[in-house]
Structures are given as C-alpha cells and as structure tokens.
Amino acid sequence: MSVDKWHETKDGELSPELVTELLEDIPDDLWVTAACAERIVADSEVAQVLVTTGLRRSTRLIESIRGSLASYEHLGDVDMETNGPDQKLVSYFTNHERERKVCVFRQILLDRQDRIQTYLLMANAWKQSGDDDASMDEEEDDPWADTEEETPPVEEPEAPMTLSEFLSQPLVDSAVILASERRIGALDILLNYHERSLFPYRFTILDSIPLYVQPSEYHHLLPANDFDTNTEIRHTHKPWREKPDWVEQEEAVDDEEFPRVRREELLTAEQITAWYTTRVQTIDSQSGLMDNALALLQHGASQGVPRLDELGEDLILLDRLIYESSQPPDPSNQPDWTLYRWRTAEPPQIIQAYLAYSTYDSIASDVLRLVLPYLSVLEAQAERAKKPDLELSNRLLYQYILQTPLELAVAIFENSKADIQRSYRIIRSDEDVARVAMAYLYGITNITAWPLMSRIFECQPDWGDDREDDDEAYATLTSLSTFVAPSTTRARATSEELLVFFKPLPASALSRLLDVLDVHLESGEILARWNVAAPLQWLLLSREDEAQQRARAVRMSRRSAADGMAMDETQWRSLFDDMIKLTSAGEGIKSAFGLLAKEEIARIFFTGLLSSGNFAVAKRIKGRGNVSKYLAASAIEEICLSVSREFYDNAGSGNLHTSEMKLAYECLSVAPASPAIQKERDFIEATSKICSFNVFTRPGIPITPLEIRLTKNRLDLIARVLSSTDDAFNHTNVILELSHKLGFKDDLGAEIKILSMVVDVALQHEDFLKAETTCERMMESARTLRASYPMDAALPAPSQEALEVAWRSCYQLGRQSEFRDTDRKLRLLGFALELCPTANTLDVLSAWRRIEADDIEERKRRSAARAALRPTGKRKESGPGMLDAQARALAAAGTLFGGLKGLSQGQEAATHMLNRVTANFPFSLGSHRAEEHQPAAGERDFGNLFSVGDTSPRPRVTEEVAAGAKQVLARGMGWLIGGDEEDG
Structure with a gap:
C-alpha cells in the first residue's frame, strides 16, 4: 500500500513527514535505498530526509555485503579497509548484481548529501554577494543620498540554479555556470x-570566467608555479568527509566520465606560461581590456610563472599605443590593435602606429x-635573446624620420638642435x-615646401669655417653626384640609401656638404x-x-612666359636677375646654372621674353639694364628671327593679323631694321597672301604656314596660287x-618662270x-637676262632653264591655232627664234x-x-609673191634685233643674216634681167630683195632651191639667236 502511494506522490508533494511515513513501513531496504536515490527534489529539507533515510537503510545491506566478501571463496585473506578492493572485488560485484546496485545507490546518496550541504552554503554566498552588489550600486548611483530616507527593499538575487538542477547535473557543469x-x-x-x-x-572552469572580470576577483583560483619543482602548485581543499565511504573506492564501481578536458597531472612551468599567454591573448582579442590582461x-x-616579462612589456607598450598615443579626430577610424597583431608586427609598423x-x-x-x-625595450629584448644590437634604436628611429612627412620632420629636427639638453633631444648626435x-632633404621629391626645408637646414650644427678638407669634400660631392645618378635598377636614390652614403663621413666633410x-x-x-621647381x-x-x-x-624663361602677359617689366627684370644669380659660384660651390655663361643666360632669358609675346617690355629691356650688357645687336636680331620663326612654325593660320602669325610678324619689330629682318617680314607677308588665295594641301585642308616654309621650291607656291584662283x-603684278616677298626679288630667272606660269x-x-x-613682258626680262652675260659666254643652268621656259612659252602661244592674230603669232615665233637653241630653230621656222x-x-x-567686186577691164593686181614673204621676214628680223640693239643695228644684223643665207644660193634673187648682169665674185645683190613694192615678174623658185635655202637660213638664224656658229 505504501509502495503504491509512494509512486503516486509527485516530487513537489513530498514533505519530510510524508517521506518518513511512506518509507518506514516498507521492509525492503534495497527498494527504499533505490527509492531515495531516484528522487531528486528542489526542497532542501525533503532532499536531506531522503538522503538520510536512504543511507540509513543501505547501511545494513553494506555490512552484509562486506561480510559476504570476507567469506568469498575466491578472495582469500584481503584487508579491505587497508588495501581496498582489487580486481577480485570487481569480479565479485560482476557476479552479484544486487549487491552492486546497493553500492551504486549508496554512492549516489553520499554524493547527494555532500552536494546538498554545498548548495546551502553557495545559496547563502550568492545571496550575500547580491547584497554587496546592490549596496555598491546604490553607492555608485548616489553617494550623497540621504541615509534617513527610507530605502526600497532589495530584491533577493535570482539563484543561478535550483537544488534539483545542482543535484542532477555534473559538478563541472555547475562550476562552469557559476564561473560564467x-x-x-x-x-x-x-x-x-x-x-x-x-x-x-580546473582550466575549463577558469576559462569560463568572463574576460571582463578583474583577475583580482579570482586570483586565488589562478595557477601558480613551484620554484623548486617547476610544476603547478595544487591548492589545498576541505572535503565534507575526511575519509571516503567504503563504496566510494574508485575501483568498486564505475565512475561517470564527463565530456570535459581532463588535466589530472600537474602542469609544468612552460605549460603554465602557455596558459597565461593564451588567456592574455584571448582577453586582448575578444574584449580589448588591456588592464585585465x-x-x-x-x-x-x-x-613564479616564468617568461612573462616580455609579454608584460608588450602589453604595457600596447596599452600606451591604445590609450596614450594621439588619437584620430574620428574615433571610428581608430585601428583595431590586438596583442597578436602587436607581436606579429614589425618594429617600423609599430613606430608608425605610435605616431600615426x-x-x-x-x-x-x-x-x-x-x-x-619602445626602442629601449627592443634593445633589452635583443640582449636577453643573446643578440645585442647597439644600432637598433637609431636605425629604426632614423628610418621613420626619413619616411615621415616634411612638417613632422621639421618638428623632429627642431627638437634635435645642439643647444637642447641631450636627454631631451630626439637625435642626440650632432653628426647624425x-x-x-x-639624406632626408636630398631624398624627398617635394618641390614646393622650400621654407620648411630651410627650417631643417637651420637646425644643423655649426662646426666652424674649416676649409682644410675642400679637396676631400669636392671628391665626396662628386661621388655623391655619381651615387644618385639613375641606373637600370633604380630611378632615383632613396633617403635610406643616401643615409648609408653619409654614414661614414666625418664632421669636416659633413660641414662642407652642409654649405x-x-x-x-x-x-x-x-x-x-x-x-620650374626641381627636387634637390x-x-x-x-x-x-x-x-x-x-x-x-x-624652361625657367618659357614657363614664366606662360603667364608672361601678366608680368610687368619689373617682374621680368627680377626674373633675369634670378637667372643670373643661379650662374654664380660662391666659395667654389656652383649654383643651379653654374656651367652656363651669363651671355647665354641673357640669350635664353630674352628668348623666353619674346616667346611670351610681350614685345613692348622686350623693346624697353633690350636697350637698358643688365640685359643690354650681355646682348649685342646681332644677338638680338638672331633671337628675334628665331622666336619669330618659332611663332610662324606653330601658327595654324597664315593670317598675319591674328594669333601666332601676328606674334611672328610683330616679334621682328623688336630687332633693329636689317636685310635679314626685312626678308623674314616679307616672307610672313607672302605667307599671309598665299593663304588668302585659299591654297589647299588636300581637298578641304588649307595649307599651313609650316608647309609653306618647308616647301623646297617656292616657285611651286606661285604655281599653286595661280591654279587655285580662276x-x-x-593680276601679274600681284603675283x-x-x-619678290618669297625671296625672288631681282631674280630675272624666277620672274621669267613665273611669267611663263601666267x-x-x-x-x-x-x-x-x-x-x-x-x-612680251617675259621677253623683255629674257633679253635683259641674256644681255647680262657676254655673247660667247656659257649661261648658268638656272638662266638656261629660264630662257628655255621663255622661248617655249612664246613658241607654244605662237603656234596656237585658236589664236587668230597672225602678226602677233609671227612676232611670238620671232621671240622663240631669238632664244631657242640651234637644234630647235627648224621647228620654230616650220611653225x-x-x-x-x-x-x-x-x-x-x-x-x-576683192577682184571679183572690181569693174571689168581693170588690170588685176598681182598677188603676194615670194618677195613679199621675204620682205615680211626681213621686217620681222629687223624688229627682233631692233629690240636688242636698236632699229638700225637690228636691220644691219638682219641684212648680215640674209647675206649669209643668200651667199649659198645657186641662183640670183634679182629681176628677170639677172642673166644679163653677173656681180663680181663675193658680191651679193640685195637691191631687189628689199624692193618690196616692185611688181615686175619674178622667176619661181623650185622646191629643191627652197629646201636648200631653208637649211642655210636655219643655220644662220641659229647663229643669230645664240646657237653654235657653223661654217657655211
């Protein structure tokens, strides 16, 4: 009946009295022991009654078991209490299941008894802890609160676990909960x-303590090292029972294995150090609480934990980095520094972080x-590692300085002056x-902050005015110039490389290099x-x-010329003075332009001034002041021509009234008048004129001034002008x-060719x-050209070419069928006969x-x-005969030579020519009475030849005679116009 009621009663319904009432009536000690062991309640009083009852009822069973063990035939004489059970004891329980269960239930009840007592103590502890926390919070909230006022009741803190939870879960879980x-x-x-x-x-429990908890709160739980044994010190403890119960022997029953990391053995000193290091790194990485670490x-x-000094130094230095270094304006930009990052970072990175x-x-x-x-700590750590480095601090410090921004570098050098107490100087060696x-100044590429760079120079030490080592200093400077020269492996020397170069130099050489x-x-x-700034x-x-x-x-003169129109005369003179200053050499030290003569600097300056287009200032400067002292008139002319041509070549349009062409034209006004200046001026005017005729390089693309200048034969330009405009x-005179402006003035040969083009x-x-x-005009020029040479002299090739062009133009026009004016055509052919070579005479005569x-x-x-229109009976006029043609030929010849030597001389020449022609005729050109009168030997009868009006009958000339006369006449005419004379 009691058994049934026990099963029907729930854990929460049990009371101490009910437990006693229900279990006392049950005679089976094993059942009662098991019933007490299986009930886990939250009420401590009920739990204590259950434990007491179970232990009391199991005692008789245990005594019985021990008695049975004493007479167990397989055991022999064994002192259980002294030696404890062995493998034979295990064998006994294996064969006696009931007895094993009794021992297990008793073991559970003994452990539960201990836990109940522990729980009661812990409950009192966390209650007191809650009171302390509440009072502390109250004090922190209002330290000046009126003590007489009624304080609100403090709520009891919530327990981390109930008794039933504590009794049912492994102890390590409870410990982890309390720690966390x-x-x-x-x-x-x-x-x-x-x-x-x-x-x-123990370490699982320690690792469960939150990282934010101050180590001082749980320092007594932390591992310690024994100096004598270099092992972990085990803390003393006070168990509830000094002597374990018989059933608590480990070998008697199976022990539950918790899923935790077990560390039964004591740690070595190295292992303890590793645990502290890991704990510190965890605090740092997960919470960032450097104070706790x-x-x-x-x-x-x-x-006594060894080798924590270096880690402590790192923590202290890291703490300074986080809390004492300059912070960014925006806290969100604060970098995330951890101990791991610190210990894996290189020293230059840490220095940069300190000063970021x-x-x-x-x-x-x-x-x-x-x-x-920090650098001192690095040196100490190197010494402890048996790797001393006396230059470590300076090397790292100088490396940072050489890479720091200029403004910060100025502050560092200003705090390294020789007049500052050594202990307060950043760089403590004057030579350094x-x-x-x-090394810093010659290594940086800054080309703007010259005042800041000068402030660094002002911080340098002064070793006096010692010039005994000038040769050594000069050699050093030469070596330095070679050292910084670019190579295939580097574009420029860095500050770090330059410091290596300066490192061995003594103070005397350093002093000279500072100069x-x-x-x-x-x-x-x-x-x-x-x-035109340049790095040092x-x-x-x-x-x-x-x-x-x-x-x-x-570049200095031209770069300033970019804003030249805004510079007045004073500024230009100031520029010139500065350029001259840069040519000076003080105390043997050459300035930026030390290899250039002052005269060359003056030319460069004046070129830049003209390139700016400020010609008014150039005219004033050239005549007075320092510039005139270095520039002669010939130099000014040369510079003006050069700059004008530069403007010309860069011009996009040939119009001399706009843009670069206007500048090119006006630039010439700065120089004194001279043939060269006038020639260039004419050429610019010619260029402008050519472009006004819309001459194109290609369809739609106008010719440029540069193309005009680069044209080798400028007569081609005339031809393009004539062909471009209808x-x-x-406009012959314009052409x-x-x-003339293109350079052909007083050049008759060019004029003849141009007229031929027209x-x-x-x-x-x-x-x-x-x-x-x-x-007609071309012929006048040709005669003038031919007359400028002796009759028997050979003409130069250009003149011969010009005369060739002249006679061919006359010949071409004279033989034009569409040209109907016979007299003019014959006159043109006469011009051609006058100039053509002997070999071409017959062609002209044929025409x-x-x-x-x-x-x-x-x-x-x-x-x-006309005859058909006359009245009948009148005598018909005879038509023109051969004499008429000869008379006209003679008249034309007289006209030709009249242009060369006057009319009378022309007629004499024509007569002479005809005498030579008729001397070879086998017949007389006289009247029909020719047979009656035969002139003496060598005598020529031209009386009838020039009797143009004579109408008496004349004999007809056969074709053979005419052909012979034509050949003789051709030879004579060829000689007459300058061909090779042939024997008759």
Whole structure:
C-alpha cells in the first residue's frame, strides 16, 4: 500500500513527514535505498530526509555485503579497509548484481548529501554577494543620498540554479555556470568541498570566467608555479568527509566520465606560461581590456610563472599605443590593435602606429615618451635573446624620420638642435643630425615646401669655417653626384640609401656638404619661384651636366612666359636677375646654372621674353639694364628671327593679323631694321597672301604656314596660287610682288618662270591677249637676262632653264591655232627664234612657215574676193609673191634685233643674216634681167630683195632651191639667236 502511494506522490508533494511515513513501513531496504536515490527534489529539507533515510537503510545491506566478501571463496585473506578492493572485488560485484546496485545507490546518496550541504552554503554566498552588489550600486548611483530616507527593499538575487538542477547535473557543469555568471564566492565553496572531482577540469572552469572580470576577483583560483619543482602548485581543499565511504573506492564501481578536458597531472612551468599567454591573448582579442590582461600577467609573474616579462612589456607598450598615443579626430577610424597583431608586427609598423596621428605640436613629445621607450625595450629584448644590437634604436628611429612627412620632420629636427639638453633631444648626435637631414632633404621629391626645408637646414650644427678638407669634400660631392645618378635598377636614390652614403663621413666633410646644401636650397627656392621647381637631388645630378642646366634655364624663361602677359617689366627684370644669380659660384660651390655663361643666360632669358609675346617690355629691356650688357645687336636680331620663326612654325593660320602669325610678324619689330629682318617680314607677308588665295594641301585642308616654309621650291607656291584662283593670272603684278616677298626679288630667272606660269594659265583660260602681253613682258626680262652675260659666254643652268621656259612659252602661244592674230603669232615665233637653241630653230621656222602659208592663202582669198567686186577691164593686181614673204621676214628680223640693239643695228644684223643665207644660193634673187648682169665674185645683190613694192615678174623658185635655202637660213638664224656658229 505504501509502495503504491509512494509512486503516486509527485516530487513537489513530498514533505519530510510524508517521506518518513511512506518509507518506514516498507521492509525492503534495497527498494527504499533505490527509492531515495531516484528522487531528486528542489526542497532542501525533503532532499536531506531522503538522503538520510536512504543511507540509513543501505547501511545494513553494506555490512552484509562486506561480510559476504570476507567469506568469498575466491578472495582469500584481503584487508579491505587497508588495501581496498582489487580486481577480485570487481569480479565479485560482476557476479552479484544486487549487491552492486546497493553500492551504486549508496554512492549516489553520499554524493547527494555532500552536494546538498554545498548548495546551502553557495545559496547563502550568492545571496550575500547580491547584497554587496546592490549596496555598491546604490553607492555608485548616489553617494550623497540621504541615509534617513527610507530605502526600497532589495530584491533577493535570482539563484543561478535550483537544488534539483545542482543535484542532477555534473559538478563541472555547475562550476562552469557559476564561473560564467561571475559567482566567484559560490565557485570557491564548490571547488573547496569538491576539489577532488573538479581538479581535472580546473582550466575549463577558469576559462569560463568572463574576460571582463578583474583577475583580482579570482586570483586565488589562478595557477601558480613551484620554484623548486617547476610544476603547478595544487591548492589545498576541505572535503565534507575526511575519509571516503567504503563504496566510494574508485575501483568498486564505475565512475561517470564527463565530456570535459581532463588535466589530472600537474602542469609544468612552460605549460603554465602557455596558459597565461593564451588567456592574455584571448582577453586582448575578444574584449580589448588591456588592464585585465596586464593584471593577469602581473599576478602570474608574482606566482613564479616564468617568461612573462616580455609579454608584460608588450602589453604595457600596447596599452600606451591604445590609450596614450594621439588619437584620430574620428574615433571610428581608430585601428583595431590586438596583442597578436602587436607581436606579429614589425618594429617600423609599430613606430608608425605610435605616431600615426601625431601633429607638428605633438610629434616630439610622442617620440620621447612613446617611441624611445619602445626602442629601449627592443634593445633589452635583443640582449636577453643573446643578440645585442647597439644600432637598433637609431636605425629604426632614423628610418621613420626619413619616411615621415616634411612638417613632422621639421618638428623632429627642431627638437634635435645642439643647444637642447641631450636627454631631451630626439637625435642626440650632432653628426647624425647632419647625416639624417641631408639624406632626408636630398631624398624627398617635394618641390614646393622650400621654407620648411630651410627650417631643417637651420637646425644643423655649426662646426666652424674649416676649409682644410675642400679637396676631400669636392671628391665626396662628386661621388655623391655619381651615387644618385639613375641606373637600370633604380630611378632615383632613396633617403635610406643616401643615409648609408653619409654614414661614414666625418664632421669636416659633413660641414662642407652642409654649405653645398645651403646653396642648393637657395637655388631650389629660386627655381620654384618661377614655376620650374626641381627636387634637390636634381641639383646634384646636373652639377656637371651643362645640357640639363641649359634645359632647365630654357624652361625657367618659357614657363614664366606662360603667364608672361601678366608680368610687368619689373617682374621680368627680377626674373633675369634670378637667372643670373643661379650662374654664380660662391666659395667654389656652383649654383643651379653654374656651367652656363651669363651671355647665354641673357640669350635664353630674352628668348623666353619674346616667346611670351610681350614685345613692348622686350623693346624697353633690350636697350637698358643688365640685359643690354650681355646682348649685342646681332644677338638680338638672331633671337628675334628665331622666336619669330618659332611663332610662324606653330601658327595654324597664315593670317598675319591674328594669333601666332601676328606674334611672328610683330616679334621682328623688336630687332633693329636689317636685310635679314626685312626678308623674314616679307616672307610672313607672302605667307599671309598665299593663304588668302585659299591654297589647299588636300581637298578641304588649307595649307599651313609650316608647309609653306618647308616647301623646297617656292616657285611651286606661285604655281599653286595661280591654279587655285580662276582670275589670279590677271593680276601679274600681284603675283610678281608675291614672288619678290618669297625671296625672288631681282631674280630675272624666277620672274621669267613665273611669267611663263601666267602664260600657261592664260592659255588654259583661252585669254590669248593676256598670254601675248605677258610673253612680251617675259621677253623683255629674257633679253635683259641674256644681255647680262657676254655673247660667247656659257649661261648658268638656272638662266638656261629660264630662257628655255621663255622661248617655249612664246613658241607654244605662237603656234596656237585658236589664236587668230597672225602678226602677233609671227612676232611670238620671232621671240622663240631669238632664244631657242640651234637644234630647235627648224621647228620654230616650220611653225612660222605654216602660219605664213595660211596667211598667204587667206590673203589670196581676200584678194580674189576683192577682184571679183572690181569693174571689168581693170588690170588685176598681182598677188603676194615670194618677195613679199621675204620682205615680211626681213621686217620681222629687223624688229627682233631692233629690240636688242636698236632699229638700225637690228636691220644691219638682219641684212648680215640674209647675206649669209643668200651667199649659198645657186641662183640670183634679182629681176628677170639677172642673166644679163653677173656681180663680181663675193658680191651679193640685195637691191631687189628689199624692193618690196616692185611688181615686175619674178622667176619661181623650185622646191629643191627652197629646201636648200631653208637649211642655210636655219643655220644662220641659229647663229643669230645664240646657237653654235657653223661654217657655211
């Protein structure tokens, strides 16, 4: 009946009285023991009654078991209490299941008894802990609160676990819960009374304590090292029962294996160090609480844990980085520094982190209180590692300085002056101040902050005015110039490389190099003032390079010229004075333009001034002041021509009234008048005229001034002008004037060729009158050209070419069928006969004959027409005969030679020519009475030849005689116009 009621009663319904009432009536001790062991209740009083009852009822069973063991036939004489059960004991329980269960239930009840007592103590501990926390919170909230006022009741803190939970779960789980909830007092109780069970899991419990908890709260739980044994010290404990019950022998029953990391053995010193290191790194990485990590390390070091000093130093230095270094304006930009990052970072990275947000005002203080202590620690750590490095601090410090921004570098050098107490100086060696400063200044590429660079120079030490080592200093400077020269492996020398170069130099050489630096700084500032700044390293590279200096000087004058229209005369004179200053050499130290003469600088300057287009200032400057002292009139003319041509070549349009062409034209006005200046002026005017005729290079693309200048034969330009405009040939004088400006003035050969071009274009337009008048003018020029040479002299090739062009133009026009004016055509052919070579005479005469024959036929037709209209009975006029043609030929010849030597002389020449022709005739050209009168030998009868009006009958000339006469006449005419004379 009681058994049924026991099963029906729930755990929450049990009371101490009900437990006693229900279980006392049950005679089976094993059942009662099992019933008490299986019930886990939250009420401590009920739990205690259950445990007491179960232990009491199991005692008789245990005594019975022990008695049975004593008589067990397989055991023999064994002292159980002294030696404990062995393998034979295990064998007994294996064969007696009931007895084994009794032992297991008793073991559970004994453990539960201990846990109930522990729980009661822990409950009191966390209640007190809650009161302390509440009072502390109250004090922190209002330390001046009125004590007389009624304080609200403090709520009892919530328990981390119930009794039933504590009794049912493994002890290590309870310990982990207490540790994670910061119940250190309760955890102490648990560890004190159950140390034997929890010792293997001590580090699991410690790792469960939140990282934000101050190590001082649980320092007594932290591992310590025994100096004598170099092993972990095991804390003393106080179990509830000094002597374990018989059933609590480990070998008697199976022990539950918790899923935790067990560490039964004591740790070695190295293992303890590793645990502290891991714990510190975890605190750092997960919470960032450097104070907690440092406190943990300090406690470990006080407990004899070895090799925590270096980690402690790192924590202290890291703490300074996080809390004492300059912070960014925006806290969100604060970098995330952890101990792991610190220990894996290189020293330069850490130095950079210390000074990342330093300013001009704070950099010196930050270096002295943060960086220098850190460098001292590095030296100490190197010594402890048996790797001493006396240059470690300086090397790292100088490396940072050489890479720092200029403004911060100024502050560092200003706090390294020789007049500052050594302990307060950042760089404490005077020689190193000079070395680092020169390496820094010659290594940076800054070309604007010259005042800041000069402030660094002002911080340099002064070793006096010792010039005994000038040769050594010069050799050093030469070596330095070679050292910084670019190579295939590097574009420029870095500051770090330069410091290596300066490192071995003594103070005397450093002093001389500082003088050089002073000159270079002044030069750099001047160059920057005129917009051609260069880094200091360039001054070393160009020290013996005249080409580089000249190029920089040209840029200086031209770069300023970019804003030249805004510069007044005073500014231009100031520029010239600065350029002259850069040619000076003080105390043997050459400035930026030290290899250039002052005269060359003056030329470069004046070229730049003209290139700016400020010609009014150029005219004033050239005549007075320092510029005139270095520039002669011939030099000014040469410069003006050069700059004008530069403007010309860069012009996009040929119009001399706009843009670059206007500048090119006006630039010539700066120089004194001279033939060269006038020639260039004419050429610019010609260019403008050519472009006005819309000459194109290609369809749609106008010709450019540069193309005009690059045209080798400028007569081609005249031809392109004539071909580009329909009526250009009508303006002969304009074309000739254009040719004069192109450089053909007083060049008769060029004029003849140009007139020939006009003739050709006129022919293309069938303007024969214009072509004929132009041929007349061309013929005058040709006669003048031919007369400028002796009759028997050989003409130069250009003149021969011009005469060739002249006679061919006349011949071409004279034989034009569309040209109907016979007299003019014959006159043109006469011009051609006058100039053509002997080999071409017959061709011209043939054309003459054809034209004359056509003219005779025309005359006959007209005469016949007139005769038909006359009255009948009148005598018909005889038609024109051979004598008429000869008379006209003679008259034409007289006209030809009249142009050369006057009319009388022309007639004499014509007569002489005809005498030579008729001397070879086998017949007489006289009247029909020729047979009656035979002249003496050598006598020529020209009486009838010139009797043009004589109408008496004449004999007809046979074809053979005419052909012979033509050949003789050709030879005579060829000689007459300058051909080779042939024997008759």
